Amino acid sequence: MIHFQNGATASSISGVQWVKSSASNPAGGDCVRFAELPNGEVAMSNSRFPEGPALVFTRSEIAAMLAGVRQGEFDGMAV
Template identity: 55%
Template sequence: MQQIVNGMRATEIEGATWRKSRRSNPNGNCVELAALPDGAVAVRNSRHPSGPALVYTREEMIAFLQGAKDGDFDDMVG
């Protein structure tokens, strides 16, 4: 199994299927995510698809998404 680590080039993550939100900017300014075999999630900037990927555990992503749904980050964009 490939070792996937924070900061590795997103294009080096074998078998990654990158996806973005339906609400993303059509000009390509968005964040893309890929589910990893161990349950973790890789995140990349769509403007730099071969740039570095940040890798989060399943638990970290759950906490982030729950916080976003609860409005914990609304002040960052308002």
């Protein structure tokens, strides 16, 4: 099984499809993007810095984050 290291450059994670929100700013490239990894984990990166680090999360960590987003727990960070 392939292991992906936290902090690896997003561009070094090959063979995955990065997905970003349709609400992202395409002109400025402001978006957080996610990729499902072959080992079942999920990588997250900032598309403005493709050579920057990717953070790797378990599915349960992503589920907890999405639950918090849905409940509005991070709304104050977007204003």
